[in-house]
Amino acid sequence: MTSTSVARPDEVRRYNRTTLLRVLHVGGPLTRAALATELGLNRSTIKALVDGLAEAGMVEERVPRPGRGAGRPSLLVLPQPQAAVVLAVDVQVEHVAIALVGLGGQILGRNSWNLHGRTREPDEVITHILESTAVLAGDLGVRPMAAGISVPGVVRRSDGLVREAPNLRWSDVTLGDRLGAVLRIPVLVGNDAELGALAEHLRGAARGAADAVYVSADVGVGGGVVAQGSSLRGAAGYVGEIGHMVIRPGGRGCYCGNQGCWETEVGEAALCRALGLAEDSSRGALVVELRKLAEDPTAALERLGEFAEWLTLGLVNVVNLLGPELVVLGDLFTALPDTLVDWVGEQVRQRSLVSRAVGGVRVEPSALGVDVKLLGAAEVAFEGVLDTV
Amino acid sequence: MTSTSVARPDEVRRYNRTTLLRVLHVGGPLTRAALATELGLNRSTIKALVDGLAEAGMVEERVPRPGRGAGRPSLLVLPQPQAAVVLAVDVQVEHVAIALVGLGGQILGRNSWNLHGRTREPDEVITHILESTAVLAGDLGVRPMAAGISVPGVVRRSDGLVREAPNLRWSDVTLGDRLGAVLRIPVLVGNDAELGALAEHLRGAARGAADAVYVSADVGVGGGVVAQGSSLRGAAGYVGEIGHMVIRPGGRGCYCGNQGCWETEVGEAALCRALGLAEDSSRGALVVELRKLAEDPTAALERLGEFAEWLTLGLVNVVNLLGPELVVLGDLFTALPDTLVDWVGEQVRQRSLVSRAVGGVRVEPSALGVDVKLLGAAEVAFEGVLDTV
Incomplete structure (x- = not known):
C-alpha cells in the first residue's frame, strides 16, 4: 500500500530534474525540444531545469551542427561524464574487471586482473578491488558516488550478501557490507545475469x-x-x-x-x-x-x-x-x-x-560484448545516484 | 518514460478516494483509525473521504462492538456490495460459471452450466453468457459496471482476443470485443491461471x-x-x-x-x-x-x-x-x-x-476452492471500476 500526500512544488521540480537527468544518462545527448517532448513538459520548464543542471556542472549545452530544418536550432544538452561517477565491478570466475563509469554511461577508466588459486578467496578479491579502485580514482581525479558489483551467484540485494557463488566457491560472503564499510558509499551487489539483462535493456539489444x-x-x-x-x-x-x-x-x-x-x-x-x-x-x-x-x-x-x-x-x-x-x-x-x-x-x-x-x-x-556486466553494475549504482545529485 | 505534471488538489483527492476504496474492497471493513494508518493520512482527511463515499452510497459506517480499549471506539467503515457490481465469468473446459460480484468481493448471485458438444462453440458460449447475465442481473436488480472473463488459453489482454484455447478447441475468438459490443461495458479477458494467481494474491493463500x-x-x-x-x-x-x-x-x-x-x-x-x-x-x-x-x-x-x-x-x-x-x-x-x-x-x-x-x-x-478464477475475473474487472466510481 503506497501512502500519498500532496506533491509540493519543490518535490515536483526535483522529480523532473531526476527524470531529465535519467533521460540524458540513458538516451545520450538530446535537444531541448526533444527533452520537452520526451518529458511532456513545456519548453520554459525544460529551460529552467537545464539551466539549473548546467549551473551544477551536470550538463553542458552546445549549438548542434546545422541541419536541414529552417529556423534557429534547439540547443543540444549533453550529460557531463565527470559530474557523477560510479564504480562498476564485474567478478567473473576467471577474472575481475573494474571500471569508473561517468554520467551517460561512458567508461572513464578500467582495470582487470586474473583469478587463480588463492587470489579467488573473498578476502583477496575484496582487497584487490579496494586497491585498484583507489589507484584508478586517483589517476582519473574522480570520486565514485556509489558502486555496483556483478557476481555469478545467488545474491541478496538488500545487503549485498553473496549467498552462494558455486563456480567461485564462495558462500555467505558479506561482499556489499565489506566493500561499503571501506568505500563509504552505497554498494549494490547483483547477480551477473540480472545485471546483464539490465544493461541490455537500457543500452543494448x-x-x-x-x-x-x-x-x-x-x-x-x-x-x-x-x-x-x-x-x-x-x-x-x-x-x-x-x-x-x-x-x-x-x-x-x-x-x-x-x-x-x-x-x-x-x-x-x-x-x-x-x-x-x-x-x-x-x-x-x-x-x-x-x-x-x-x-x-x-x-x-x-x-x-x-x-x-x-x-x-x-x-x-x-x-x-x-x-x-x-x-x-x-x-x-x-x-x-x-x-x-x-x-x-x-x-x-x-x-x-x-x-x-x-x-x-x-x-x-x-x-554489448564483454562489457555488458560492467555496464549493468554501473546502472544499479546510478539508480540511487541520479535521485540525489 | 512517464511524463509528469504538478498534482492538483482534486487529483490528489480522487487518488486518495480510489486508494481508500481499494483498501476496503480487498481488506474488508476497517475502522477509520486503521484506514488512517494504512493510507498514511490524518484522521480529518479520512473523515472527509469517508463522508464523501458514504454520501455516494459506496460505504456505510457502523459503531463497532465494544472492545476492551478505553475511550470512544473508531467508526467501522464497510464497503457496500451493491454500490459497484461486476460480472465475472469462468469458462472452463467442462462448464461455464458466471457470477455478479459486489464491492468487497462478495458473490451476490451465480449461475453455471455444463459444456458438451456444440454448446462449447464460441457462438453458443457467448450467447449463453449474455442470456444468463441478463437473467441474473434482472433477478438481483443490479447492473454490472465491467466484466472479467477467465479462459484456459493464450489470451491477448488489450482486446480480449483468445488466441488459442486448445482444450476448448478455440482459436482467434474475439471474445472481449463481442461481449463488450452487447454488454456495453469494459470487458477484460484473462488467462485462467493468471486470474487464479491474482485472486490468491489478493484474497487467498x-x-x-x-x-x-x-x-x-x-x-x-x-x-x-x-x-x-x-x-x-x-x-x-x-x-x-x-x-x-x-x-x-x-x-x-x-x-x-x-x-x-x-x-x-x-x-x-x-x-x-x-x-x-x-x-x-x-x-x-x-x-x-x-x-x-x-x-x-x-x-x-x-x-x-x-x-x-x-x-x-x-x-x-x-x-x-x-x-x-x-x-x-x-x-x-x-x-x-x-x-x-x-x-x-x-x-x-x-x-x-x-x-x-x-x-x-x-x-x-x-x-479459494472452486471460485478462485471467478474471483480473479472479478478483480480484473474491478481494477478499472475502482478508478472511476
Whole structure:
C-alpha cells in the first residue's frame, strides 16, 4: 500500500530534474525540444531545469551542427561524464574487471586482473578491488558516488550478501557490507545475469523491449528477466537461477544436487565436449574453435546439433514460462556461429506455444560484448545516484 | 518514460478516494483509525473521504462492538456490495460459471452450466453468457459496471482476443470485443491461471506474498506469476504457458507439438493414468479415488510416486526460474492427498538452489476452492471500476 500526500512544488521540480537527468544518462545527448517532448513538459520548464543542471556542472549545452530544418536550432544538452561517477565491478570466475563509469554511461577508466588459486578467496578479491579502485580514482581525479558489483551467484540485494557463488566457491560472503564499510558509499551487489539483462535493456539489444530475457553462458549459465520494463528480482531479492532448470532428468550430475540441469547441457564444459575439446580447455581455445566452425555452416550445425537441441529446449521453456518478445544471448553464446543461432531462433519460434501466440519471439546475440556486466553494475549504482545529485 | 505534471488538489483527492476504496474492497471493513494508518493520512482527511463515499452510497459506517480499549471506539467503515457490481465469468473446459460480484468481493448471485458438444462453440458460449447475465442481473436488480472473463488459453489482454484455447478447441475468438459490443461495458479477458494467481494474491493463500506462483491443473496445466506484487503478463499481454515447459524430452506427445510437456506428465489425464483410471474418467471419479487414497498415506506416496516426482521437477524449475516465496497449487491439485503435497514441498525445498537461498519456498494448496478464477475475473474487472466510481 503506497501512502500519498500532496506533491509540493519543490518535490515536483526535483522529480523532473531526476527524470531529465535519467533521460540524458540513458538516451545520450538530446535537444531541448526533444527533452520537452520526451518529458511532456513545456519548453520554459525544460529551460529552467537545464539551466539549473548546467549551473551544477551536470550538463553542458552546445549549438548542434546545422541541419536541414529552417529556423534557429534547439540547443543540444549533453550529460557531463565527470559530474557523477560510479564504480562498476564485474567478478567473473576467471577474472575481475573494474571500471569508473561517468554520467551517460561512458567508461572513464578500467582495470582487470586474473583469478587463480588463492587470489579467488573473498578476502583477496575484496582487497584487490579496494586497491585498484583507489589507484584508478586517483589517476582519473574522480570520486565514485556509489558502486555496483556483478557476481555469478545467488545474491541478496538488500545487503549485498553473496549467498552462494558455486563456480567461485564462495558462500555467505558479506561482499556489499565489506566493500561499503571501506568505500563509504552505497554498494549494490547483483547477480551477473540480472545485471546483464539490465544493461541490455537500457543500452543494448533489448532497448525498447518491455519484456526480455537475457541468457548468458560462462562457466555456468544464468538468466536475467526484464518484465514490463523492470528487472524481475524474486523473493527477498534473490533472482532466479535459469541455469538450474532441469531439462534432462536422469542426465549428468550438477553441483546443485540435481541431474540434467540446463547448465550441464549448454554451459562452457558442455560446449567443450560438443566440440571434442577437453572440458577444462581455455576460453581462448574454445573461441578459436568456434570461429573456425563458423566458416563452415553445415559442419557447425552437424557438430553442434545436440548442443543446439538442448539450447533450443531450454529456450522454449523460458519463452513458454515468461512470454518475452526478445531473448538476448550473452557471453560465450555470442561466439556461437550465426547459422547456429539462426537455427535455434527458428526452432524456438516453431516449438513455443507462446512465441506462436505473440507472432514470433526474437533470439539475438548481445550487443554489448564483454562489457555488458560492467555496464549493468554501473546502472544499479546510478539508480540511487541520479535521485540525489 | 512517464511524463509528469504538478498534482492538483482534486487529483490528489480522487487518488486518495480510489486508494481508500481499494483498501476496503480487498481488506474488508476497517475502522477509520486503521484506514488512517494504512493510507498514511490524518484522521480529518479520512473523515472527509469517508463522508464523501458514504454520501455516494459506496460505504456505510457502523459503531463497532465494544472492545476492551478505553475511550470512544473508531467508526467501522464497510464497503457496500451493491454500490459497484461486476460480472465475472469462468469458462472452463467442462462448464461455464458466471457470477455478479459486489464491492468487497462478495458473490451476490451465480449461475453455471455444463459444456458438451456444440454448446462449447464460441457462438453458443457467448450467447449463453449474455442470456444468463441478463437473467441474473434482472433477478438481483443490479447492473454490472465491467466484466472479467477467465479462459484456459493464450489470451491477448488489450482486446480480449483468445488466441488459442486448445482444450476448448478455440482459436482467434474475439471474445472481449463481442461481449463488450452487447454488454456495453469494459470487458477484460484473462488467462485462467493468471486470474487464479491474482485472486490468491489478493484474497487467498498468497495474500501478503510479493512473489508467488499459482500452478493449477485442470485438463491442462497453467501457471500465473505475481512478481513484486504485480501480475506478470509477458509480451503483448500474453501470459506464459507454464504447462508447456518441456520436462521429459522424448516423452509423450503434447498437442502443442512438443514431447514431454509438464502438462502431459501432471495434468488430469496423467493423474488418471497414475491412479489406474481411464484417461477420460470423470472429474468426480478422479476426486473420489484421490480421497480414498488420502486415507492411506503410505499407499498414496507409492501409487503416485512417479507423478509426484514429475510435479516436483516442474516446481523445482519454476522456483529456480522465478524465485517465489510461495507456490500455490490450485484446481485438481487441491484434491491431492496432504502427505503427497508435503512430500513434494519438502523435495522442492531440498532440490531447488533458489529455495535453499531464500530459506525455503512454501508449497501450499489454494485457499479459494472452486471460485478462485471467478474471483480473479472479478478483480480484473474491478481494477478499472475502482478508478472511476
